[in-house]
Amino acid sequence: MSGIALPMGRHTWRLQALPPLALYIHMPWCVRKCPYCDFNSHEAKGEMPEQAYLDALVRDLELALPAIWGRRVVSIFFGGGTPSLFSAAGLDRLLCDIRARVNLHTDAEITLEANPGTFEADKFRDYRAAGINRLSIGIQSFNPRHLKALGRIHDDNEARRAIEIAHRHFDNFNLDLMYALPGQTMAEASQDLRTAVAMESTHLSAYHLTLEPNTLFYRYPPELPDDEQSADMQEMVESALAEAGFDHYETSGFAKPGQYCKHNLNYWQFGDYLGIGAGAHSKLSFHDRIVREMRYKQPAQYMQQVAAGTPVHEHRQVSLDQLPFEFMMNLMRLTGGFLPQLFAERTGLQLTVVEQALQQAEQKGLVARDHTCIRPTLTGQRFLNDLLQLFLTEEPT
Incomplete structure (x- = not known):
């Protein structure tokens, strides 16, 4: 589940x-x-x-x-x-x-x-x-x-x-x-x-x-x-x-x-970045959505597309289903962890949506937390992929 x-x-x-x-x-x-x-x-x-x-x-x-x-x-x-x-x-x-x-x-x-x-x-x-x-x-x-x-x-x-x-x-x-x-x-x-x-x-x-x-x-x-x-x-x-x-x-x-x-x-704190140049990636937040973009990869094609006013090759809106995983994929790289309120600030979701996953991570010894900090344990750092799997949503059937 x-x-x-x-x-x-x-x-x-x-x-x-x-x-x-x-x-x-x-x-x-x-x-x-x-x-x-x-x-x-x-x-x-x-x-x-x-x-x-x-x-x-x-x-x-x-x-x-x-x-x-x-x-x-x-x-x-x-x-x-x-x-x-x-x-x-x-x-x-x-x-x-x-x-x-x-x-x-x-x-x-x-x-x-x-x-x-x-x-x-x-x-x-x-x-x-x-x-x-x-x-x-x-x-x-x-x-x-x-x-x-x-x-x-x-x-x-x-x-x-x-x-x-x-x-x-x-x-x-x-x-x-x-x-x-x-x-x-x-x-x-x-x-x-x-x-x-x-x-x-x-x-x-x-x-x-x-x-x-x-x-x-x-x-x-x-x-x-x-x-x-x-x-x-x-x-x-x-x-x-x-x-x-x-x-x-x-x-x-x-x-x-x-x-x-x-x-x-x-x-790693799930901030925003604008990427320009061939193949550059962006993550940009707006009040009502978060989007990811990628520029054209081949330098010559990129310059042609810029001249045409269309440098963005891929553009997608991050779904609410994906936000918890994308947040944790970044924040769990930080050995010192993060403030619990940062989850709501950067995703627009309440921390309660990942409470079950956090409990599972604690039980497995992958995460330690209190009211001031959520951080990966040394085991969580060593087995980061196992930790992140807990925050993946199930694909619809």
Whole structure:
């Protein structure tokens, strides 16, 4: 039986207030597609149409303005692909165009994803001058053998140099690491982590390598550590980073106190985000509905559709049946949990609709709660899919 009890009279549903709004900007090109990557990224063959794409982004934003009119944007995230392939001058112009069109918070966090193979000291100095105040650097590993196996375009020396340049110009940056890599031992995973901690970044993202459909690794699987070895690596990551003074605040996110990623936190707290660019996703709330959208994925087709005034490829309204699961799918990633009243604020539903599911989760030891907080237990974090299953509604027959 489903643990969801939805109210009658759904036509009366309303949100009392809109959540915070973030802006995601997708930059789809990369130097070379990594064999594990299932993101919407495309190898740059020949000259990248930078100016045409930036013009399309501005037009895409203009077309979306009626949906976000009057709302303040609290963060911007340039994701990819490899956004650091774009020139600092180009991103400077884009940010100026964005500021002229939206109400950007004066203290907005503006993050740029960067590949160590694209680092140039002057370029990153100019990124900072343009207003980008946070980097997310795709290190993945400091081990040359593992970097080669992952198809990365940088080596371990370039990784270290990129971090040195980041320190020179940025107070706040994230390092992406992966573990359970092909042929990786516990000692090698631990060494990667010790090296990352020694680099003194403010934030670390540690991801378990998974074989995603539509990737080269999925079609030709490499030999990976088994489940037991992977679980041991995960425990090592969590304990080592706790000892180094990092808060484990989200499934894969670790940060020094006060340095949590504001943009990602908005995702996990079921906030809103407008996504522009090829294949970008949006989640937008209105007083009487919540919608999800996706832009056209192929860069050339996306630019054509923007020119035609129709960049949105998919648009759907989130049904009331889906809201509890979508909320929990995000909030249960936060190790510290959430305030009970946030459920009603972000979904427009009363917490009573998930009471049965929460009771089942408590009985299974997956959730702990009181009047101040609902949070996943350590077991709930380890078996997140089992926990989320409890909030799925049954499909109608």
